[in-house]
Amino acid sequence: MEDLEDLYENAPCGYLSLGADGVIVKVNNTLCNWLSVESYDLLGKRFHDLLSVPGKIFHETHFAPLLRMQGYFNEVALDLVSSTGEYIPVLANALERRSEDGNLLFTRVTLFQATGRRKYERELVDARRAAEKAKQDLQALNEGLARRVSEGLVERIRLQRGLLAEQEVARLREQFVAILGHDLRNPLASIVGGLNILSKEPQTEKAKRVLSLMSSSTERMFSLINDMLDFARLKSGAGIDVEISRTDLKPTLEQVAEEFRSSHPNRVFAIDFRLTGPVDCDPARIAQLVSNLVGNALAHGSDDKPVEIFACILGGELTIAVRNHGVPIPKEIQDRLFQPFFRAGVSSGNQGLGLGLYIASEIARSHRGCLKVRSDHEATKFTFTMPASSATPA
Amino acid sequence: MSVIKKNNVNVRGDGDRAMVFAHGFGCDQNMWRFVAPAFEQDFKVVLFDHVGCGKSDLAAYDPERYFQLSGYADDVVEMCRELKITNGVFVGHSVSAMIGALAVVQAPDLFSDLVLIGPSPRYIDDGDYVGGFSEAQIEELLDFLDDNHMGWSAAMGPVIMGNPERPELSAELVDSFCRADPEIARAFARVTFTSDNRDDLPRVTARTLVIQCKEDVIAQQRVGEYVRDRLPRGELVVIDATGHCPNLSAPDKVTEVIKEFV
Structure with a gap:
C-alpha cells in the first residue's frame, strides 16, 4: 500500500505550495535535499528567492504574469540555487488553485531536475x-x-x-x-x-x-x-609559304651577289661560297633572305669597307653569313632587330619598311633554322643556319 | 506602414480623453486585461504592443531604432499623433514607465498625466544610487540571454523547434499570452536593463503618479521613491501587493489608485 505522505515528501520531484500572497507555505523533502536546506528555511520565502538572478527576473517579468493570466505555466526552464551556491537546472510546472468564485487560494509548483535535458537543449x-x-x-x-x-x-x-x-x-x-x-x-x-x-x-x-x-x-x-x-x-598566322626542293644553292647565291654588284657598282663585295652539296630549301626564299641581309649591310655598313657574304655546308648544316663594318648595333636594340617595322635611327630614303630582318628571320624559321646577329666594333655579322637536309632531325 | 498595424493598436471605450496603457518587458497588452476595462466608460482606452512583442509587426523591428528606449518612445509619439491624442493619460508598467516619460519629454502636449507602475530609471547600482542589481548580475542576465540559455521554454520553443514551415509544432510550446520573438526579447532585455534615464526625470512636466508594490524584486521601493523625488510633479503610492506586476496580482488596487489620481 502506497504511503501518500511519503509519496509527497520523497517523490522523485520537488513540490512547493505558495499561499495566495505568494509566500511558500509547504515544501517537500526532495526539494529541501536538492537545495541542502531544512523545510523551515524555505517557509515564508517566495519562489523567486530560490532562483538565480536571471531566473528571478524572468520569473517576475514573464512567468508570474503568465500564471496570473492563464492560471498555470508548464515546462518553464529555471535554475534553482542551493544553499551552497550550486545551480540546479529544473523544469517547473505551476497551477493556481482557485475557489469557486475565482479567488486565488494557493499555487502549486512541481519541479523536475533537468540538467541533461537543459544541456541537450x-x-x-x-x-x-x-x-x-x-x-x-x-x-x-x-x-x-x-x-x-x-x-x-x-x-x-x-x-x-x-x-x-x-x-x-x-x-x-x-x-x-x-x-x-x-x-x-x-x-x-x-x-x-x-x-x-x-x-x-x-x-x-x-x-x-x-x-x-x-x-x-x-x-x-x-x-x-x-x-x-x-x-x-x-600576321594572318599563315606563315611564310615555302616550297622546299633539293637545290644547289650556289648559282642562286651568285645571282643575288651579281645583282647587288650591278646595282651597287661602287661597293666591294667579298664572296666566299663553299657549298659542297645540295640543300633542302626554297631557293627563292633563301635568295630573299640573303638579299635582305645584304641590303641591310649596304644600308648600315661603312661605304668604304667590303660587304662579306659567306656560305658553307658543315656537319649537315648550312650556314650563310653576311658581315659588314661600321658602327656597331647597340646591345639593347639587338633583340628588337627582328621585330616587324623596326627601324634603326633616323629614317633615310634607303631604308625600307623595317620588315627586312623580320621576314628574313621568319624565312629562317620556316626552314627550321635560325637567324642571329653579333655586332661589335670590328664588324656586324648576321648568321643564318639551317639543316641542309630536311631528313635531319630538327 | 500604419502604426495601428505595426503596434497592434486596439482602441476601446466611450470617453473623449485618451488613456494609453503600455506593457512592460516580458508581456504584451494582455497584461492590462484586469485593469483597462474599468476605464472604458470614461476614457478612450488605447492598448498596444511594443514592436517585437505580442501581435506587433515583427517585420517592423529595426535593431538600430530599438537599440535605445527612445526608439520605443518615438513609436508612442507616432502612435498618439496618428490617434490625435492630446492631454491624455499614459499608464506605463515597468520599462514602459520610462518609455512614457521619454515620450512626454519629447511631446509634452500628448499627456497631461502619467501613471508609472514599478518604474526604474536604472536597474544597475551606481555609487549612492541603488538600482537593485549589480553590474555583474545584469551581465549574468544578459549572458544568460546571449548564450540563449533562456529561462523560459515558451521562448525556447520556437528557437529549438526552428520549424517555420510547421508553426503548429512551435505553437504548442508558445503560450498564447505574452509572446515574443526570442531574438527581439533578448535585445529588449539588454536595452531595458542597461538603460539609464535618471536625468530625464526632471524634464517630465506632466503630473505623475508612481505606483509601487511593497515587495518588488525588480523595482524596489527605494527606486520608486527616487523616481518621485526627481520628478517635478511626482507623487508615490505604495500598494499592498507583491511582485512586479500589481496590474495582475492586485488589479483592483491599481485601478482604484489610478481612478483617484485622474
Whole structure:
C-alpha cells in the first residue's frame, strides 16, 4: 500500500505550495535535499528567492504574469540555487488553485531536475546557430560564385567582341593582301614592261639615266610590296609559304651577289661560297633572305669597307653569313632587330619598311633554322643556319 | 506602414480623453486585461504592443531604432499623433514607465498625466544610487540571454523547434499570452536593463503618479521613491501587493489608485 505522505515528501520531484500572497507555505523533502536546506528555511520565502538572478527576473517579468493570466505555466526552464551556491537546472510546472468564485487560494509548483535535458537543449540551440552560420557562409559563397559567373560572362562577351573585331581585322587583311598582290603589282608590272620596251629604243644620255632610275625605283617598289605581302601573310598566322626542293644553292647565291654588284657598282663585295652539296630549301626564299641581309649591310655598313657574304655546308648544316663594318648595333636594340617595322635611327630614303630582318628571320624559321646577329666594333655579322637536309632531325 | 498595424493598436471605450496603457518587458497588452476595462466608460482606452512583442509587426523591428528606449518612445509619439491624442493619460508598467516619460519629454502636449507602475530609471547600482542589481548580475542576465540559455521554454520553443514551415509544432510550446520573438526579447532585455534615464526625470512636466508594490524584486521601493523625488510633479503610492506586476496580482488596487489620481 502506497504511503501518500511519503509519496509527497520523497517523490522523485520537488513540490512547493505558495499561499495566495505568494509566500511558500509547504515544501517537500526532495526539494529541501536538492537545495541542502531544512523545510523551515524555505517557509515564508517566495519562489523567486530560490532562483538565480536571471531566473528571478524572468520569473517576475514573464512567468508570474503568465500564471496570473492563464492560471498555470508548464515546462518553464529555471535554475534553482542551493544553499551552497550550486545551480540546479529544473523544469517547473505551476497551477493556481482557485475557489469557486475565482479567488486565488494557493499555487502549486512541481519541479523536475533537468540538467541533461537543459544541456541537450543548449546543444540544440548551439547546433542551430552553427547551422545558421553555415547557411550564411553558404549564401556568401553562392553570392561570390554568382558574382564570379557574371564576371566570367562579361569577360566572355568581351572576348567574343574581341574575336569579332579580330575577324574583321582578318577580313581587312585579306582585302589588303589582295590589293597588294593584284591591284598594285599588276600596274607595276606594266610599268616594268614599258621600261623594258623603252630601254631597247635609241636613247639620249639623259633618257638612259632617267630610265635606269625608274627601273631601280620599280624594283624597289616590287620589293616593298613583296615585303608587305609577306608581312600580311605572317600576321594572318599563315606563315611564310615555302616550297622546299633539293637545290644547289650556289648559282642562286651568285645571282643575288651579281645583282647587288650591278646595282651597287661602287661597293666591294667579298664572296666566299663553299657549298659542297645540295640543300633542302626554297631557293627563292633563301635568295630573299640573303638579299635582305645584304641590303641591310649596304644600308648600315661603312661605304668604304667590303660587304662579306659567306656560305658553307658543315656537319649537315648550312650556314650563310653576311658581315659588314661600321658602327656597331647597340646591345639593347639587338633583340628588337627582328621585330616587324623596326627601324634603326633616323629614317633615310634607303631604308625600307623595317620588315627586312623580320621576314628574313621568319624565312629562317620556316626552314627550321635560325637567324642571329653579333655586332661589335670590328664588324656586324648576321648568321643564318639551317639543316641542309630536311631528313635531319630538327 | 500604419502604426495601428505595426503596434497592434486596439482602441476601446466611450470617453473623449485618451488613456494609453503600455506593457512592460516580458508581456504584451494582455497584461492590462484586469485593469483597462474599468476605464472604458470614461476614457478612450488605447492598448498596444511594443514592436517585437505580442501581435506587433515583427517585420517592423529595426535593431538600430530599438537599440535605445527612445526608439520605443518615438513609436508612442507616432502612435498618439496618428490617434490625435492630446492631454491624455499614459499608464506605463515597468520599462514602459520610462518609455512614457521619454515620450512626454519629447511631446509634452500628448499627456497631461502619467501613471508609472514599478518604474526604474536604472536597474544597475551606481555609487549612492541603488538600482537593485549589480553590474555583474545584469551581465549574468544578459549572458544568460546571449548564450540563449533562456529561462523560459515558451521562448525556447520556437528557437529549438526552428520549424517555420510547421508553426503548429512551435505553437504548442508558445503560450498564447505574452509572446515574443526570442531574438527581439533578448535585445529588449539588454536595452531595458542597461538603460539609464535618471536625468530625464526632471524634464517630465506632466503630473505623475508612481505606483509601487511593497515587495518588488525588480523595482524596489527605494527606486520608486527616487523616481518621485526627481520628478517635478511626482507623487508615490505604495500598494499592498507583491511582485512586479500589481496590474495582475492586485488589479483592483491599481485601478482604484489610478481612478483617484485622474
